[in-house]
């Protein structure tokens with residue numbers, strides 16, 4: 246589960262710097278975001294203060310919520326994470342390629358995922374070659390925790406039909422009928438394993454209900470599906486939804502639980518949050 250706890254050696258310095266910087270700024274952001282922004286203008290490719298939508302952090306040392314990935318479903322029922330057409334803009338006096346759009350009054354940008362070393366991943370560059378936006382099952386499927394995944398193939402695209410029983414699905418952790426999950430990869434075709442972007446997808450009636458009250462969720466969570474970048478905002482472990490018995494000790498048996506240091510995120514309590522996104526390396 247913690248196999249990608251740390252980015253590759255070459256990324257480590259940037260990662261550590263980012264964690265320290267983000268932690269130092271997080272306390273400031275709540276009281277003075279405007280004052281901070283002039284000191285954190287993008288200096289490389291993207292980065293800076295981001296408002297984003299997240300799975301709210303319920304418990305533990307994680308500084309903030311898990312970033313959401315808006316979902317689109319194509320005509321054949323395949324799920325993809327929204328990756329707006331890249332465009333070049335001028336920011337901080339230099340040209341930067343960005344992938345962003347407005348949804349229901351929220352400025353969505355793929356810079357939401359620039360933390361924990363992900364900002365250096367090949368596929369997370371807005372105009373990365375050879376990457377589409379479809380979610381795919383990982384090569385190694387977690388069939389012991391999610392037995393239903395025995396029905397699918399690693400690297401296969403994810404389809405709505407595979408979640409038809411989402412209202413009845415359950416496993417040995419937590420309650421039945423609260424949400425059917427899958428782990429997935431995104432923008433990670435033909436990249437080194439350590440550059441795989443991990444995603445958690447859940448289809449749930451709770452998402453359908455929340456979307457009735459929230460225009461953002463109505464636009465980004467079609468047919469009751471919700472997706473999050475599955476990188477803990479504490480020290481970058483990959484958390485799990487209904488994957489570990491011990492989650493119950495933290496009232497997290499039906500939530501996203503990170504067993505590295507017991508952070509808990511509620512995938513069905515989705516709210517705006519703020520953080521300082523790290524810049525992508527220059528020229529990428």
Ligand code: FES
Pocket residue numbers: 305306307477478479480481482503504505506507508
């Ligand atoms: S990495 Fe520390 S709680 Fe997730």
